[in-house]
Amino acid sequence: MSDKAQQKRDARIRRHRRVRKQVRGTATRPRMAVYRSNRHINAQIIDDISGRTIVAASSVETGVASGGTSNIAAATAVGKLLAERAKAAGIDKVVFDRGGFLYHGRVAAVADAAREAGLEF
Numbered sequence: 001m002s003d004k005a006q007q008k009r010d011a012r013i014r015r016h017r018r019v020r021k022q023v024r025g026t027a028t029r030p031r032m033a034v035y036r037s038n039r040h041i042n043a044q045i046i047d048d049i050s051g052r053t054i055v056a057a058s059s060v061e062t063g064v065a066s067g068g069t070s071n072i073a074a075a076t077a078v079g080k081l082l083a084e085r086a087k088a089a090g091i092d093k094v095v096f097d098r099g100g101f102l103y104h105g106r107v108a109a110v111a112d113a114a115r116e117a118g119l120e121f
Helices: 003-020 074-086 106-116
Strands: 031-036 042-046 052-058 093-095
Touching: 031 106, 042 074, 042 106, 052 074, 074 106
Parallel strands: 031 093
Antiparallel strands: 031 042, 042 052
């Protein structure tokens, strides 16, 4: 990894730690964490008290993203799938954790799709 790439990664991790000081998921209102890589996007709903992932969705899964896996359409599909799985698990409200990424583009597409599918945050 180049020095510039390492600096960008470290800055994102610092931002994420700063956000995580405030954002804490509970059993009644778990944390919806989003991770964006260059090729894929992942989202999980996590109960931080018990330390377990309740539901997850990713563009890696077959059939989730028709076409590319690193575009807004794929992120929208992941958000919708995550919200459907959360509803099936009995989760209505979450707190959003953007993972140190800007709330823009694919990260915002996941959040908007989850809201449209019925999650509250």
